[in-house]
Amino acid sequence: xxxxxxxxxxxxxxxxxxxxxxxxxxxxxxxxxxxxxxxxxxxxxxxxxxxxxxxxxxxxxxxxxxxxxxxxxxxxxxxxxxxxxxxxxxxxxxxxxxxxxxxxxxxxxxxxxxxxxxxxxxxxxxxxxxxxxxxxxxxxxxxxxxxxxxxxxxx
Numbered sequence: 001x002x003x004x005x006x007x008x009x010x011x012x013x014x015x016x017x018x019x020x021x022x023x024x025x026x027x028x029x030x031x032x033x034x035x036x037x038x039x040x041x042x043x044x045x046x047x048x049x050x051x052x053x054x055x056x057x058x059x060x061x062x063x064x065x066x067x068x069x070x071x072x073x074x075x076x077x078x079x080x081x082x083x084x085x086x087x088x089x090x091x092x093x094x095x096x097x098x099x100x101x102x103x104x105x106x107x108x109x110x111x112x113x114x115x116x117x118x119x120x121x122x123x124x125x126x127x128x129x130x131x132x133x134x135x136x137x138x139x140x141x142x143x144x145x146x147x148x149x150x151x152x153x154x155x
Contacts, residue, residue, distance in 0.1 A: 001037045003030075004056035006044045006078065008064035008097055022062040026095075033134065045074050053084055058091035061098030067148050068100045068110045079105035096146060106154035112147055119145045 005023035014021050020028075023041040031039065040056070042048045045064070050056060061078070068075060082105035085092045094102040100110045124140045126133070 001034070001058070002056045003034070003037050003039050004050055004059045005039060005041050006059055006061045006081075006098075007041055008045050008062050008066065008074075008078070008101075009043075010045050011043060013065065022064075023060075026060060026062065033132065044078055045072075047074065049077070049081075053081070053088050053090055056090075058093070059085065061092070061094040061101060063096030063098065066097065067112075068097065068104045069148070075101070082106065096144070097148075100148055100150055103150040103154055108150055108154040109152035110148050111151045113149050117145065117147045118149075 005026055007021055007023040009022045011021060021041065021043075023039075023043075027039045027041075030037070042050060045066075061082075066072065066075065078101060082092065082102050084090075086106065092102065094100070104110045121141050121143050124142065126138050126140055129136055129138075
């Protein structure tokens with residue numbers, strides 16, 4: 001399988017961080033369980049795009065310090081890419097900013113939270129255990145930080 005990681009954070013942003021990009025974090029996380037997968041990083045905020053939507057079997061859109069509503073040209077292009085993925089029945093997952101962008105591209109509404117920033121660890125119940133979920137757990141804790149949310153789902 002070939003997975004295109006659509007990194008929405010410019011590489012220069014990470015020079016003051018731990019020196020690891022957003023897409024590298026996902027590669028480190030997924031590689032142990034997706035051993036037959038080729039991972040390619042595409043820095044869409046810097047203008048790196050697949051030559052064709054069919055270059056990859058699936059795509060993952062990362063989180064970003066940007067808001068979906070900031071009006072950057074790369075955001076508009078990524079929203080069109082999401083719609084093209086839907087038409088092509090291409091597998092696509094969005095994390096944080098990525099899921100907000102998918103919702104927005106498909107007609108949903110993303111807006112600022114009235115309560116401001118949401119920061120912390122959230123606990124989720126696993127209600128549908130899949131065979132690929134190893135080790136099996138019934139709860140999952142995820143760290144999150146955001147100030148935007150999907151307020152209206154796409155139809």
